[in-house]
Amino acid sequence: MAAIVTPQPRRIMRLPQVQAATGFGRAWIYTLMSRGEFPKARRIGTRAVGWDSQEVEAWVADRLEERQ
Numbered sequence: 001m002a003a004i005v006t007p008q009p010r011r012i013m014r015l016p017q018v019q020a021a022t023g024f025g026r027a028w029i030y031t032l033m034s035r036g037e038f039p040k041a042r043r044i045g046t047r048a049v050g051w052d053s054q055e056v057e058a059w060v061a062d063r064l065e066e067r068q
Helices: 015-022 026-035 053-066
Strands: 049-052
Touching: 015 026, 015 053, 049 053
Parallel strands: none
Antiparallel strands: none
């Protein structure tokens, strides 16, 4: 039985939200980004970056599909 997924509105995710969504720590997220294996962070301010929530959620969904 497939789960019903309701799409979330597109938003900017900050690092703690990305960590919560993936279960990964900061260093591993940045390592995956440098390898091209995780969505790139985007500059959203002088000293702030964020991730596109749709890209992160799609990445998580892809990882879950690989397990099945």
